[in-house]
Amino acid sequence: MNVFWTVDAAWWKLLVSALALAGILVFAWRHVRRERAALRRGALVVEILRVLGVAALLLTLLKLERIRILPRTLKPEVLVLCDASDSMSTRDVAGGPTGAVSRASWLAEQKARKFWTPLEQRYAVRVEEICAPPTNAAAAAEAGTDLNAVLDRVAQENSAVRAVLLLSDGDWNAGVPPVTAATRLRLKQMPVFAVPAGSDQFLPDLELQSVSAQAYGLMEEQITLPFTIQSHLPREVNTTLTLEGPGGAVLTRKPVTLPPMAQTQGSLVLVPREEGEQTYTVRLPVESDETRDDNNTRSFRIVLRREILRVLLIESTPRWEYRYLRNALMRDRGADVRTLLLHPGMEVGGGRNYVSAFPGTRDELSKYDVVFIGDVGLGAGGLNEEQARQLKGLVEQQASGLVFLPGPENHQQSLVSSPLGDLLPVVLDTAGPRIGGFGMESRLALTVRGRDHLLTMLANSPAENDLIWRSLPGFYWHAPVLRAKPGTEVLAVHANARNQYGHLPLLVTRTCGNGRSLYMATDSAWRWRRGVEDTFHYRFWGQVIRWMAHQRHLAHAEGLRFFYTPESPNAGERVFFHATLFDAAGQPLQRGTARVRIATPGGREDSIELAPEAGGWGVFTGAYVPAEGGLHKVEVVCEETGRRVSTKLNVHQPRREQTGRPARPEVLREIADVTLGETGAMGQLDELVKKISLLPERQPEQQIFRLWCHPLWFMFAVVLLGLHWMGRKLIGRI
Numbered sequence: 001m002n003v004f005w006t007v008d009a010a011w012w013k014l015l016v017s018a019l020a021l022a023g024i025l026v027f028a029w030r031h032v033r034r035e036r037a038a039l040r041r042g043a044l045v046v047e048i049l050r051v052l053g054v055a056a057l058l059l060t061l062l063k064l065e066r067i068r069i070l071p072r073t074l075k076p077e078v079l080v081l082c083d084a085s086d087s088m089s090t091r092d093v094a095g096g097p098t099g100a101v102s103r104a105s106w107l108a109e110q111k112a113r114k115f116w117t118p119l120e121q122r123y124a125v126r127v128e129e130i131c132a133p134p135t136n137a138a139a140a141a142e143a144g145t146d147l148n149a150v151l152d153r154v155a156q157e158n159s160a161v162r163a164v165l166l167l168s169d170g171d172w173n174a175g176v177p178p179v180t181a182a183t184r185l186r187l188k189q190m191p192v193f194a195v196p197a198g199s200d201q202f203l204p205d206l207e208l209q210s211v212s213a214q215a216y217g218l219m220e221e222q223i224t225l226p227f228t229i230q231s232h233l234p235r236e237v238n239t240t241l242t243l244e245g246p247g248g249a250v251l252t253r254k255p256v257t258l259p260p261m262a263q264t265q266g267s268l269v270l271v272p273r274e275e276g277e278q279t280y281t282v283r284l285p286v287e288s289d290e291t292r293d294d295n296n297t298r299s300f301r302i303v304l305r306r307e308i309l310r311v312l313l314i315e316s317t318p319r320w321e322y323r324y325l326r327n328a329l330m331r332d333r334g335a336d337v338r339t340l341l342l343h344p345g346m347e348v349g350g351g352r353n354y355v356s357a358f359p360g361t362r363d364e365l366s367k368y369d370v371v372f373i374g375d376v377g378l379g380a381g382g383l384n385e386e387q388a389r390q391l392k393g394l395v396e397q398q399a400s401g402l403v404f405l406p407g408p409e410n411h412q413q414s415l416v417s418s419p420l421g422d423l424l425p426v427v428l429d430t431a432g433p434r435i436g437g438f439g440m441e442s443r444l445a446l447t448v449r450g451r452d453h454l455l456t457m458l459a460n461s462p463a464e465n466d467l468i469w470r471s472l473p474g475f476y477w478h479a480p481v482l483r484a485k486p487g488t489e490v491l492a493v494h495a496n497a498r499n500q501y502g503h504l505p506l507l508v509t510r511t512c513g514n515g516r517s518l519y520m521a522t523d524s525a526w527r528w529r530r531g532v533e534d535t536f537h538y539r540f541w542g543q544v545i546r547w548m549a550h551q552r553h554l555a556h557a558e559g560l561r562f563f564y565t566p567e568s569p570n571a572g573e574r575v576f577f578h579a580t581l582f583d584a585a586g587q588p589l590q591r592g593t594a595r596v597r598i599a600t601p602g603g604r605e606d607s608i609e610l611a612p613e614a615g616g617w618g619v620f621t622g623a624y625v626p627a628e629g630g631l632h633k634v635e636v637v638c639e640e641t642g643r644r645v646s647t648k649l650n651v652h653q654p655r656r657e658q659t660g661r662p663a664r665p666e667v668l669r670e671i672a673d674v675t676l677g678e679t680g681a682m683g684q685l686d687e688l689v690k691k692i693s694l695l696p697e698r699q700p701e702q703q704i705f706r707l708w709c710h711p712l713w714f715m716f717a718v719v720l721l722g723l724h725w726m727g728r729k730l731i732g733r734i
Helices: 011-034 036-041 043-061 103-112 137-142 147-157 179-187 320-330 385-398 411-415 419-423 462-471 525-529 535-548 665-674 682-693 711-730
Strands: 002-006 065-070 077-083 091-094 100-102 124-130 161-168 192-196 206-211 216-218 223-231 237-244 250-258 263-270 276-283 297-305 309-315 335-341 370-373 401-404 426-428 444-446 481-484 488-499 502-512 515-520 555-557 560-565 575-581 594-599 605-612 619-624 630-638 644-651 701-706
Touching: 011 043, 043 711, 077 103, 077 147, 091 103, 100 103, 147 161, 147 179, 147 665, 161 665, 161 682, 179 665, 192 665, 192 682, 206 276, 206 297, 223 237, 223 250, 223 297, 237 263, 250 263, 309 320, 309 535, 320 335, 320 525, 320 535, 370 385, 370 535, 385 401, 385 419, 385 515, 401 535, 419 502, 444 462, 444 502, 481 488, 481 502, 515 535, 525 535, 555 644, 560 630, 560 644, 575 594, 575 605, 575 630, 594 619
Parallel strands: 077 124, 077 161, 161 192, 216 297, 309 335, 309 370, 370 401, 401 515
Antiparallel strands: 002 065, 065 701, 091 100, 206 223, 223 263, 237 250, 237 276, 276 297, 426 481, 444 488, 488 502, 502 515, 555 560, 560 575, 575 619, 594 605, 594 630, 605 619, 630 644
């Protein structure tokens, strides 16, 4: 071990220091000769302190340092890091018997032949797996690839490492950028040689990326299943998507055309035939030039049951829209329709399924899933203030749906100042004419949101749906709408008319508390029957009542109704629970206890007590944050009534690690460049091993003690100068 001292040998610093030291020595000598008589009083000591203090300052200027050379006694080591993260399961390495193998399979093949053998003659070789997912499912979903943490650990713990050989796809998704640790490796003379595993581009493939399904469906209802397909083929593909039911039976087929290198969206239609919890599979045929065949299917679970939706239709005069709407709902086997026909100035209408008055109690009104309000206003011959307040509570508290269907008499303008005004999705133009566009046929134009919205889907794909809406017969008048309110969804607008806010919104929906409201500013949907009979008219209104009543029927039993939002949450996302309780007489329960018991897939049991909501509707609410993905069993119990209902909450667990993505060689290339290493393709692994074996010996390690900037050195200089100053006072120079 060698030890020596160094200074900053810049010529100007040496010159200044020499002149300063010479000057202070001359100055001190003259003082000593002039005051020989004062030597006994310590003049010589004072001058020595002066010289030492100045010398200390000059050494500080010259940056005096002590360097120790430590010879290396350990055998140099090469560390081979093999990526074991989930992204390595991506099959994009060409050359396998089936056209492509996974990155992990390629890496396992290289490890099996011990490619590092040529290094063992000179180095101690250590092979490690990095970023392996934990065995716990919940932890595995959160786990990611933190290349910076791996390399930083190498820099801090392994001083004997001569080089690092990194075999990875470079897809880091946790921590800070790995170039941070690469800088530390460079300072320690540890170059990184990297081999990117996988392709940096998508291989020829068709991928069925997603199929969306709701938590439950109703028997004989058309359930729309949106899907997304990503094509990585350089040609157009004409294929057929199939929907298979339990047992593999093909239920429906849909021809699709997939543009080259593009994403395609569409939807399948499922008409369930069997009740209960069923599993369905959507399958995309494998093309001959695909390199992967494991991403062409998607399965989903859905609960199917029979439900009768209760609908209340309130109208003033029996216009055409009312007549055809009532017929459509009456013929719907999944709807139980009651009609309140208010004849202003006359007796209330009667007949089959007519009611003579507005529901008088909350328990009677709470039975309805959807309420239609036609050309009805507030006041004589319409609704009163209390009834409007009851309807508002039904929507906001009981999660029912409310549909506004204005008419030519424009009675609904009086609802703006009533409690129902808060539920209107639009701002009405009260200063303009009573109706607009009268006498000239106009059409509805779907918005981007309306093209694929479940409520407005009249076809199996957004493009076909848009064509159908363009071909529907138009309308001759519309309600005086000014604009949509904030937080609403505009599904269709006036194709031509517009104002300072843009095209007039004519079909608008919004969420109101727990329920939903819909505003349709024209009453000409009955004209959609022209040439096609009931095809589009029946489907539209059937979708309206099912879409608006969907939440109310997530889970219910006698005297208890339960639903939650969102319907398909992610792990870590807050889920809001809503329970409506009724007593033995059917009245909303005002005081009681509602408890939700949750059994997680991991075997843990959670319990949440719901708090009562104000308003007198028997609504209890609470929130829950699922910590893991999977199927959660949920049971809601009312201790006072002894009633309970069970359902299942499907929680998605987003995974940090993603398969199917291209490799990121640029990440590994940056690490290698910063550490003065190299990168090579998968076929150049042996060449990189040879280059590592030819690396020169690493320079001995140096330990540098910087005396010039040490706090004690600074204190030493200050003490010398302080003693010098005190000595001058003692001998009488000051």
